[in-house]
Amino acid sequence: MKNPLDSITGTIVAGVILTIIILALLENFLNT
């Protein structure tokens, strides 16, 4: 599998996915 960080598009998509994961973590698993 190609490393997504090898392209700008892959990097931004990876960043957006990471953002969604962090938001889900914040809203569901941390005491917020």
Place this chain on the structure above:
Amino acid sequence: MDFIFAGATDIYAGLMRFFHVIAGVAWIGLLYYFNFVQVPALKNAAADGTGAGITKHVAPLALLWFRWAALATWLSGAALLGGNFAAAFLLQTGYEAIGIGSWLGTIMLFNVWALIWPNQQKILGMKKATDDEKTKARRVALLASRTNVMLSIPMLLLMTNGLSHKALLHI
């Protein structure tokens, strides 16, 4: 002229936040410049042998501002957290979002000083390196830089919505 009546603590926090944003714009602005402009431009320049101007005159100066802006951003952010520094980094109640943002910023600062800068010094010839070492340095520096672009997306969301404005987070 309400600021005249603000307390010293508010003025300090306001100035620190202002400086934090300016330093952050310089840091992340240069990060995006490297990734969105300089890297693709150097690839094109390699084709006709015109990249020397960038590597000799632009890159070292951009890296100078980049790494010190990164440090200034982190320090002003830490100063802004003040007494809440530990609460943020320990993800205590109410500080989870800004805490994760702070950790992301800290990882990014580490990438700048421990991975990007030392490897860029080899790539740009500021530090002696063999061709093999330069090839490896290029890969490490690129991946560290791209990692920072990736991390900047959640980091900026959490910085802008993680503490005083939480509309996007429902927390």
